[in-house]
Amino acid sequence: AQTVTQSQPEMSVQEAETVTLSCTYDTSESDYYLFWYKQPPSRQMILVIRQEAYKQQNATENRFSVNFQKAAKSFSLKISDSQLGDAAMYFCAYGYNFNKFYFGSGTKLNVKP
Amino acid sequence: KAGVTQTPRYLIKTRGQQVTLSCSPISGHRSVSWYQQTPGQGLQFLFEYFSETQRNKGNFPGRFSGRQFSNSRSEMNVSTLELGDSALYLCASSRVGETNEKLFFGSGTQLSVL
Numbered sequence: 383a384q385t386v387t388q389s390q391p392e393m394s395v396q397e398a399e400t401v402t403l404s405c406t407y408d409t410s411e412s413d414y415y416l417f418w419y420k421q422p423p424s425r426q427m428i429l430v431i432r433q434e435a436y437k438q439q440n441a442t443e444n445r446f447s448v449n450f451q452k453a454a455k456s457f458s459l460k461i462s463d464s465q466l467g468d469a470a471m472y473f474c475a476y477g478y479n480f481n482k483f484y485f486g487s488g489t490k491l492n493v494k495p
Numbered sequence: 496k497a498g499v500t501q502t503p504r505y506l507i508k509t510r511g512q513q514v515t516l517s518c519s520p521i522s523g524h525r526s527v528s529w530y531q532q533t534p535g536q537g538l539q540f541l542f543e544y545f546s547e548t549q550r551n552k553g554n555f556p557g558r559f560s561g562r563q564f565s566n567s568r569s570e571m572n573v574s575t576l577e578l579g580d581s582a583l584y585l586c587a588s589s590r591v592g593e594t595n596e597k598l599f600f601g602s603g604t605q606l607s608v609l
Binding site for chain 2: 386427428479
């Protein structure tokens, strides 16, 4: 069965510093996709970054990058130069079959000024 | 371009009642999926519709059902409500529902069952 685990319920980072959020997953599939979504207080989930499992190169989107370790089934999110607007819940997600995604329980990120 | 619209935003029901939630996807999007979000549980997949057909279903009891109309709008229904059904219900749309597509989420319907 596919499962996604986020072991850090809450994290804090100083503004302008770097923070890494952890995610591990379990699957027997070889071709799949991994995502990080952000959920601000408005409750609307927003895609942060996406990684295809068949690509060895780690995805990057401006200040956001991932460390994808396929063999270890690990998919961490690094946020550089943290900003106050980055404060939110972050969810790691795994998908392989027509929009049926498995989400982790989330990590609440606090950004201190 | 309007985003994904979910109505109502908040809903209070009592045990045993039934409820219908509505989701209007982004114009041109034909895939609509539903998720239940509870504190500490993350999001759990309910079902996904494409062109009025349910393509995928999560592990929820038969009290949870849904449908999609020809204009891609979708509704989900929960019958015989239980206290444990209290949650934020999120709807997401994408163009055709391919796994690599970006999902666009609505702001959800917060359901409270008393």
